[in-house]
Amino acid sequence: xxxxxxxxxxxxxxxxxxxxxxxxxxxxxxxxxxxxxxxxxxxxxxxxxxxxxxxxxxxxxxxxxxxxxxxxxxxxxxxxxxxxxxxxxxxxxxxxxxxxxxxxxxxxxxxxxxxxxxxxxxxxxxxxxxxxxxxxxxxxxxxxxxxxxxxxxxxxxxxxxxxxxxxxxxxxxxxxxxxxxxxxxxxxxxxxxxxxxxxxxxxxxxxxxxxxxxxxxxxxxxxxxxxxxxxxxxxxxxxxxxxxxxxxxxxxxxxxxxxxxxxxxxxxxxxxxxxxxxxxxxxxxxxxxxxxxxxxxxxxxxxxxxxxxxxxxxxxxxxxxxxxxxxxxxxxxxxxxxxxxxxxxxxxxxx
Numbered sequence: 596x597x598x599x600x601x602x603x604x605x606x607x608x609x610x611x612x613x614x615x616x617x618x619x620x621x622x623x624x625x626x627x628x629x630x631x632x633x634x635x636x637x638x639x640x641x642x643x644x645x646x647x648x649x650x651x652x653x654x655x656x657x658x659x660x661x662x663x664x665x666x667x668x669x670x671x672x673x674x675x676x677x678x679x680x681x682x683x684x685x686x687x688x689x690x691x692x693x694x695x696x697x698x699x700x701x702x703x704x705x706x707x708x709x710x711x712x713x714x715x716x717x718x719x720x721x722x723x724x725x726x727x728x729x730x731x732x733x734x735x736x737x738x739x740x741x742x743x744x745x746x747x748x749x750x751x752x753x754x755x756x757x758x759x760x761x762x763x764x765x766x767x768x769x770x771x772x773x774x775x776x777x778x779x780x781x782x783x784x785x786x787x788x789x790x791x792x793x794x795x796x797x798x799x800x801x802x803x804x805x806x807x808x809x810x811x812x813x814x815x816x817x818x819x820x821x822x823x824x825x826x827x828x829x830x831x832x833x834x835x836x837x838x839x840x841x842x843x844x845x846x847x848x849x850x851x852x853x854x855x856x857x858x859x860x861x862x863x864x865x866x867x868x869x870x871x872x873x874x875x876x877x878x879x880x881x882x883x884x885x886x887x888x889x890x891x892x893x894x895x896x897x898x899x900x901x902x903x904x905x906x907x908x909x910x911x912x913x914x915x916x917x918x919x920x921x922x923x924x925x926x927x928x929x930x931x932x933x934x935x936x937x938x939x940x941x942x943x944x945x946x
Contacts, residue, residue, distance in 0.1 A: 609642040613727050614752035617703070617767060635762035637754075643737055645755035646762075650733070653903045654757065656824070657779050658734045660901040663828035665711040665736035670894035675886040677717055684718040684774070687928045687935040688801055691719050694937065695770065695799075698725075702769040706730045707758050707790055707802075708776025712740035715772055716747060723749050729768075731756055759789040768793045773802040775933070778906040784916045791920035794940040800922055803935045807907040808876065809862040815879040819900050831901050832893065838900075839893040842881030845871035876931055910934055 615621055618632050624639040629647070631637070637644040650658070664670075671677075688694075695702055702725060706715045709730030719726060728751040730740045737753040744751040754761065758773075758780055771794060777786040783804055791800060807813065819838075823831045850870040857865045863877055871883055882895040899905070910929050913936060917924055922938035929935075 610644075611727070611750060611752055613703070613750075614729065617729070617764070618762065619764070632762040633764070635756070635760060637756075637762065641738060643741060643753045643755055645737075646757060646760070648757060648760060650757055651781055653781060654733060656903045660828045660831065660897075661710060661732070661779075662734035662736055663832070664894065664897060664901070665713070665734070665739050667894065668711070668739065670890045671711075671713055673888070673891060675884070676891050679884065680714055681717040681720075684714060687803065688718070688937055689926065691722055694801075695722055695725070697722075701725045701727060703727045703767070704729065704770045704772060705761075705763070705768045705790075705793065707761075707771055707773040707786075708732055708779065709740050709753070710734075710736045710776075712743050712751075714774040716743060716749075718772070718774075720747070723747060726750065728752070729754065731758060731761060733757055758786055761790075761793065763793050765792045766795050768798060769795055770799045770801065773800075775803050775805075777802055778804045778908070779902050779904050781904060783906050783908055784912075784919075787916045787922075788920050791922055791940065796940055796942045798940045799925075800917075800920075800938045800940065801936070803933055804913060805905065805907040806929070806931065806933045807909060808931070811861060812877055812879065813907070816900070816905075819879070820903065820905065823900055824903055828901065832897050835897045835900055836889070836893055838879065838881050839889060839896050842871060842875070842883040842896070843889060843892060845874055845881065846883030846885065908934070 610623055615623065621630060621632060624630055626639055629636060629638045630644070636647040638647055704719065704726050706712065706728065709715060709732045712730055728744065728749050730737060730751065731754040733756065735755065737755045741753050756762070771790055777783045780786040794800060823834065826834060848870060851867050852870055852873065853867050854863060854865050857863065861877065874881055880896060880899050882892055884892070913934050914924065917936065917938050921941040923941055924936060924938045926937040
């Protein structure tokens with residue numbers, strides 16, 4: 596596909612032709628029309644194809660909380676928030692231009708778990724005119740993503756669908772990007788194994804997943820998350836505010852303490868650490884950034900505590916899953932918070 600044909604569809608068209616071609620050359624569906632593509636039932640609603648398939652109770656809960664969160668655009672669209680996300684991605688993945696140099700045919704990118712396209716829009720913005728962007732999410736956040744990508748004049752299409760059952764052909768995608776999403780499915784491993792076959796030979800799988808924390812933090816995370824399961828998203832958002840306020844107060848104290856020796860029983864290292872970070876890493880997630888409003892701080896904490904599915908994994912597990920999926924790891928960035936991977940589909944793999 597040439598660059599001229601790639602951009603023959605304006606960003607406000609309901610479904611670009613390249614997306615219809617990707618789905619097997621289906622005709623542009625009318626509002627309310629149902630389609631069956633690759634054994635997945637889809638219905639056209641407000642310019643987005645949405646799956647009509649059974650999902651687990653955990654995924655229904657994920658669908659609800661993230662749909663709620665991403666509609667709150669005032670909690671993540673400030674200059675400070677967007678700048679932080681841009682810096683976060685470039686530090687962990689390296690700039691997109693390093694992985695995706697200019698080429699005439701451009702790239703088809705699947706944002707697996709796109710939410711409101713918050714991360715991908717910032718990360719891929721320098722090459723936005725070179726990509727065909729397909730955002731997929733289980734929640735109605737895709738409606739927000741569609742608006743935001745339209746505002747950015749991106750060549751984009753969207754699917755509301757379970758990531759483990761996408762109606763896409765094998766070996767059809769150049770890049771899969773999934774920032775902080777795979778651990779919110781019913782199985783991080785199964786998500787990797789389900790998505791990897793969609794990549795073309797030599798295609799890139801770029802993702803970030805949570806890493807396991809210390810014992811107290813792991814206990815607290817699960818304890819709070821379980822208590823929130825009986826709350827509506829609105830109630831959960833309000834309940835998390837007390838944690839956000841604690842993090843804000845601890846951060847504003849700006850106190851540093853010196854842990855005299857490693858505490859083996861709690862996995863706490865010796866040395867100097869800010870009091871807020873000690874709480875953050877070893878007691879409970881109480882996110883804080885001085886340039887963030889309380890609303891923005893609460894967005895980050897709600898994102899952590901609200902979903903039932905929020906698996907944490909080790910680097911060894913992630914490496915094993917990539918190997919199982921015929922993915923060769925090109926870059927690995929491991930830190931306390933999580934694990935960032937850029938992997939390439941094995942060119943010898945038969946899809």
